[in-house]
Amino acid sequence: xxxxxxxxxxxxxxxxxxxxxxxxxxxxxxxxxxxxxxxxxxxxxxxxxxxxxxxxxxxxxxxxxxxxxxxxxxxxxxxxxxxxxxxxxxxxxxxxxxxxxxxxxxxxxxxxxxxxxxxxxxxxxxxxxxxxxxxxxxxxxxxxxxxxxxxxxxxxxxxxxxxxxxxxxxxxxxxxxxxxxxxxxxxxxxxxxxxxxxxxxxxxxxxxxxxxxxxxxxxxxxxxxxxxxxxxxxxxxxxxxxxxxxxxxxxxxxxxxxxxxxxxxxxxxxxxxxxxxxxxxxxxxxxxxxxxxxxxxxxxxxxxxxxxxxxxxxxxxxxxxxxxxxxxxxxxxxxxxxxxxxxxxxxxxxxxx
Amino acid sequence: xxxxxxxxxxxxxxxxxxxxxxxxxxxxxxxxxxxxxxxxxxxxxxxxxxxxxxxxxxxxxxxxxxxxxxxxxxxxxxxxxxxxxxxxxxxxxxxxxxxxxxxxxxxxxxxxxxxxxxxxxxxxxxxxxxxxxxxxxxxxxxxxxxxxxxxxxxxxxxxxxxxxxxxxxxxxxxxxxxxxxxxxxxxxxxxxxxxxxxxxxxxxxxxxxxxxxxxxxxxxxxxxxxxxxxxxxxxxxxxxxxxxxxxxxxxxxxxxxxxxxxxxxxxxxxxxxxxxxxxxxxxxxxxxxxxxxxxxxxxxxxxxxxxxxxxxxxxxxxxxxxxxx
Numbered sequence: 001x002x003x004x005x006x007x008x009x010x011x012x013x014x015x016x017x018x019x020x021x022x023x024x025x026x027x028x029x030x031x032x033x034x035x036x037x038x039x040x041x042x043x044x045x046x047x048x049x050x051x052x053x054x055x056x057x058x059x060x061x062x063x064x065x066x067x068x069x070x071x072x073x074x075x076x077x078x079x080x081x082x083x084x085x086x087x088x089x090x091x092x093x094x095x096x097x098x099x100x101x102x103x104x105x106x107x108x109x110x111x112x113x114x115x116x117x118x119x120x121x122x123x124x125x126x127x128x129x130x131x132x133x134x135x136x137x138x139x140x141x142x143x144x145x146x147x148x149x150x151x152x153x154x155x156x157x158x159x160x161x162x163x164x165x166x167x168x169x170x171x172x173x174x175x176x177x178x179x180x181x182x183x184x185x186x187x188x189x190x191x192x193x194x195x196x197x198x199x200x201x202x203x204x205x206x207x208x209x210x211x212x213x214x215x216x217x218x219x220x221x222x223x224x225x226x227x228x229x230x231x232x233x234x235x236x237x238x239x240x241x242x243x244x245x246x247x248x249x250x251x252x253x254x255x256x257x258x259x260x261x262x263x264x265x266x267x268x269x270x271x272x273x274x275x276x277x278x279x280x281x282x283x284x285x286x287x288x289x290x291x292x293x294x295x296x297x298x299x300x301x302x303x304x305x306x307x308x309x310x311x312x313x314x315x316x317x318x319x320x321x322x323x324x325x326x327x328x329x330x331x332x333x334x335x336x337x338x339x340x341x342x343x344x345x346x347x348x349x350x351x352x353x
Numbered sequence: 354x355x356x357x358x359x360x361x362x363x364x365x366x367x368x369x370x371x372x373x374x375x376x377x378x379x380x381x382x383x384x385x386x387x388x389x390x391x392x393x394x395x396x397x398x399x400x401x402x403x404x405x406x407x408x409x410x411x412x413x414x415x416x417x418x419x420x421x422x423x424x425x426x427x428x429x430x431x432x433x434x435x436x437x438x439x440x441x442x443x444x445x446x447x448x449x450x451x452x453x454x455x456x457x458x459x460x461x462x463x464x465x466x467x468x469x470x471x472x473x474x475x476x477x478x479x480x481x482x483x484x485x486x487x488x489x490x491x492x493x494x495x496x497x498x499x500x501x502x503x504x505x506x507x508x509x510x511x512x513x514x515x516x517x518x519x520x521x522x523x524x525x526x527x528x529x530x531x532x533x534x535x536x537x538x539x540x541x542x543x544x545x546x547x548x549x550x551x552x553x554x555x556x557x558x559x560x561x562x563x564x565x566x567x568x569x570x571x572x573x574x575x576x577x578x579x580x581x582x583x584x585x586x587x588x589x590x591x592x593x594x595x596x597x598x599x600x601x602x603x604x605x606x607x608x609x610x611x612x613x614x615x616x617x618x619x620x621x622x623x624x625x626x627x628x629x630x631x632x633x634x635x636x637x638x639x640x641x642x643x644x645x646x647x648x649x650x651x652x653x654x655x656x657x658x659x660x661x662x663x664x665x666x667x668x669x670x671x672x673x674x675x676x677x678x
Contacts, residue, residue, distance in 0.1 A: 026483070052483065058513065063472040063506025070476020073461060074411060075484060094503075097466050098473065106454045106462055107444035108671035142672050166674035 002183040008040035010152035010184050011117075011173065014159035015042070015079060017188045019049050022077060025163060028055035028064065029081030029117075038081050039119070039178045061090035065116070069099050072114045079163065083353075085118040085172065086129045099168040100143035115162045117171040119178075120211065120262070122310070123343035124352060128298035133263040135210070138170050139239040139272070145169040145193055146239040150214035152182040154237050157191030165193060172239070174212035174262065176345035194241030198250065202230030205320045206250040208273050209260040210236040217260050219313035219339045224320055227329065231320050239269060247273060248281045255286035256323050260316055265293040292319050303343050312338040354566050356633050362400055362562050363624050363634065368646045369396040369420045370621055372429065375650050376419075376436065377598035384658075385436040387449035390465075392420035394592035397620030398523055399424035401565030402491060405573040408459040411477040414493040416451045416465035416596075417523075421493050426458035433653040439660035446663025447671070468494060468501035471520070475507040478518035478582075489576040490518040497528035499543050500536055508550040508584070517576035519569075520547070520584040523559060529595045530606040547584035559587030560623045590615040 005013075018025045027045060029038065033056050037043035046054040057064050061082065068078040082088040088095070095116065102112050121131040138146045147162055147169060149155040155173070162169035199214065200207075200221040209217035214235040221231040232250050236243065251257050257277055259270035270291040277289060292311045300306045314336050321330035354362070373391045380389065395417070403424040406412065414421035422432060428443070435442025436450050443454050451465040461477060464470050474492030481488045498504055499522065511518055522543050526533050533539065547554035553575065557564040565587065572583035592612065594601035602612045616622075628634040 058506065058509055060503075060506035060509065063475070063503045063510060066469065066472025066503060066507070067476035067479055067510060070473035070478075070490075071480040071483070072476070073473070074477045074480040076480045093466065093469060094472070098464065098469055102462070103674050104671045105444060105448045105452045105464075107442075107447045108674075109444070109454055109456060110462065111674040113674070145673070164677070166677060 003186055004181050005152050005184045006040070006178065007152045007155050007180045007182070008178045010156035011041040011159055012043060012045070014156045014163065015045065016048070017160060018163040019045070019053065024075060025077045025079065026053040026055065027079040027081065028057045028068070030057060030059060030087075031083060032056055032081055038083060039175070041178070042081065061087055062094055065091035065094035066098065068114050069094060069102070069112055072112045073102070073110050077113045077163065079115045079117065081117045083119055084121050084130050085134055086132050088116065088118050095144070095168070096141055100141050103167060104143055111166045112168050113166045114168045115159070115171060116168070117173060120172060120174045122174070122176055122212070123345065125301040125303070125343070126299065127301040131299040133172065135172055135239045135263055136267055136269045136272070138172070139242065139269060143168065144240060147171050147193060148210040148236060148239050149173065150177065150211055150235050150237070152180065152184040154191055156184055157189055158193065158237060160188070161190035161193050164190060169193070172211060176212050177215070179346060180215070191237070194238045194243055196234050196236045196238070196243035196246035198232060198246065199235040200231065200233035202232035203254055204229050204324055205231045205256040205258060206247070206254045207231050207233045207258050207260055207316065207320070208236065208247055209233060210239060210269070211262050213260045213262045216311070216313040216340065217316055220316035220320065223313065224317050229320060229324055229326075242272070244276050244280070248277060248284070251277055251281055252284045255284055257285065257289035258316070258319050258323065259289065259291050260311070261291065261293040263294055264296050265291060266296050268293055287323060290319055290323060292316055307342060312340060314338045354563055356631070358404065358566070359562070359628055359631070359633055362404065362566070363628055364642050365400040365424060366396045366562070366621055366624055367642055368649075369400070369423050371643070371646045372423060372650055373419060375654065377593065379654065380598040386438060387436060387451070388596045389436065389450045389598065390417040390596050391593050391598065392417055394615070394619050395523055395525060395559065395589040396420050397562050397624065398521065398559045398565055398587045398589060399493065401562055402519070402521060402569045402573070404566065405569050406459065406489065406491065408457060410459045410488050411461045411474065411490040412459055413461050413470045413474040413477070413491070414463040415467065415470055415495065415498070416463070417495070418453055418463035418493065419450070421463065422453045422455060422460050425455070425460045427453060427455040427460045428458070429649065429653045430656045431455065433657040434660050437657040437660070438663050439657060440663045441656070441660040442663070445667065468498035468504050470494070471498060472503050472507045475511055475516060475518060478511065478516035479514065481517050482514065487577050488517070489573055491521060492518065493521045493523060495528070496522060496524040496526065496533065496543065497536065498522070499546070508547060508552060511582040512551040515579070515581040517579060518582045519572040519576055520582065522584065522586040523589050524586055525589045525591045527591065527595070530604070532606070542586070544584055544586040552582045552584060554584040554586070556586040556588070559589035560618055560620045562620070562624045562627065590619070592616065592619070
């Protein structure tokens with residue numbers, strides 16, 4: 001009897017379990033105790049654990065990240081939340097210069113067991129400053145780990161592992177995954193950081209995806225299967241440490257690689273996947289790899305402008321069709337109605353944030 | 354301060370001065386291959402503050418932290434070895450002069466990005482409050498740091514939570530070559546600004562050990578009793594260049610005669626005069642202190658020279674923290 005819960009419920013459970021088990025865990029962020037509870041992921045935590053451990057905080061992302069770091073150095077295990085990745089940019093100095101480096105530059109003498117949760121916005125006119133995804137930046141930095149859960153199961157397991165990790169871990173959570181439902185055990189469990197997972201099996205093409213693009217890649221794979229094309233989907237789950245072994249194992253099987261990225265093209269995470277595979281498994285490839293990404297452009301706001309901004313599952317499917325030598329099918333696929341919506345995650349969403 | 358307190362303070366201040374002078378003297382050997390920001394002229398403040406701290410407290414500082422580290426009891430041999438890039442250094446060669454640490458002494462760490470350590474120390478104070486101990490956090494920073502946003506964010510939060518922290522601003526009037534008047538309104542005092550955040554704050558002469566002691570005791574006791582944060586602004590002066598072992602007065606960024614006028618008012622001269630006036634020290638005792646300090650420094654330098662270089666096999670160690678078994 002598999003229990004089905006939402007992604008936000010799964011995140012909440014990971015935090016609850018951690019806070020019950022370890023009194024040094026505390027959570028803070030703008031609006032953590034407020035009625036919306038970070039889209040449900042911190043709901044009722046303050047009622048359960050009190051205001052000393054579940055803290056709203058001043059609008060001071062950089063300073064408070066430093067505070068979190070200082071508390072982590074001295075016996076606490078803070079979780080910080082940002083309602084958008086974009087807001088965390090105020091804290092890049094403390095995240096990159098301090099949190100990432102502290103363990104290394106002090107010869108391993110201190111640790112920064114810090115988790116920073118950030119939400120990637122999309123749709124309903126979020127615009128350029130409420131929708132950015134910095135998976136590429138954060139995974140670039142030595143000392144940081146980055147999780148990108150795409151399912152409720154992984155949301156709970158990875159966040160639990162992140163909280164138990166003794167170093168800084170960033171959790172990039174896509175807003176459109178929050179109401180996604182999926183199987184997830186009630187008990188305490190964790191998913192190993194830095195391990196990808198094959199979420200759809202196939203032998204024709206390897207689709208490497210993460211976060212919301214894992215959902216889109218799976219939709220593409222399901223659609224293609226009905227047409228006799230079998231696309232394997234590798235869900236990265238962590239952007240750092242990066243599990244290239246699972247990716248290359250798949251490429252050895254299929255010989256074809258498409259890296260799908262919910263972020264911009266240049267300098268992006270998809271480029272890392274492609275470069276890495278080419279370096280080590282060039283002979284396994286039977287054609288040039290491809291990236292499906294957002295264009296190198298800030299996120300437009302009006303629905304008519306953002307119509308073609310985000311690649312959808314039909315675009316991914318079309319890329320697969322082209323790669324397996326079916327250009328007519330690719331054109332057909334591009335013209336099909338995608339499973340998802342353009343600027344809302346699902347019909348229950350009526351805005352605004 | 355008792356007689357013993359004053360004599361100890363003199364010894365500690367003299368010791369730091371001689372350590373820094375030795376580093377300056379050895380620097381041209383090019384065996385200390387990292388930037389050094391020396392505390393010469395600024396030694397008294399941390400000595401006065403650490404006299405009221407325990408090894409279980411948390412002291413943090415920035416790039417110019419040799420004095421903060423030593424005053425708190427940081428290991429001299431480990432510091433000297435670290436500057437020489439040896440594996441016996443406090444971070445085994447990973448950090449150098451700008452990233453000193455000695456957890457046993459209560460020196461939690463120093464980082465050179467201006468003001469970055471201020472919220473980190475504030476977080477250590479939050480941790481103290483959460484764990485309900487009687488520890489105190491102390492963070493040192495310069496006048497330039499108060500221009501950074503995170504200084505203000507930290508004070509706001511410390512005031513909000515009434516955190517057990519003492520913010521110590523060593524105002525030496527310069528941010529590298531930039532004087533105060535191009536950075537801050539000249540008629541506004543840093544400790545007065547701090548009061549605007551709702552915390553106690555005082556200004557005093559950083560050359561006057563008895564003044565330092567007075568405010569240190571008050572601020573640290575307040576923090577330890579859970580009565581909230583304090584900012585102490587001490588006027589000091591850097592005798593040498595911002596970074597490096599040399600005197601840079603020839604560059605002309607300091608007004609003519611300023612350095613010359615400051616040296617006789619410096620912390621060591623001031624303190625020695627205080628002790629001599631009270632008949633607490635004579636030539637023989639000073640000579641004995643000097644000898645003892647010289648022996649300790651000689652041993653530390655020898656230790657640094659004889660220690661093996663940081664191990665290249667360890668370059669990739671400590672990128673990530675180990676998993677708890």
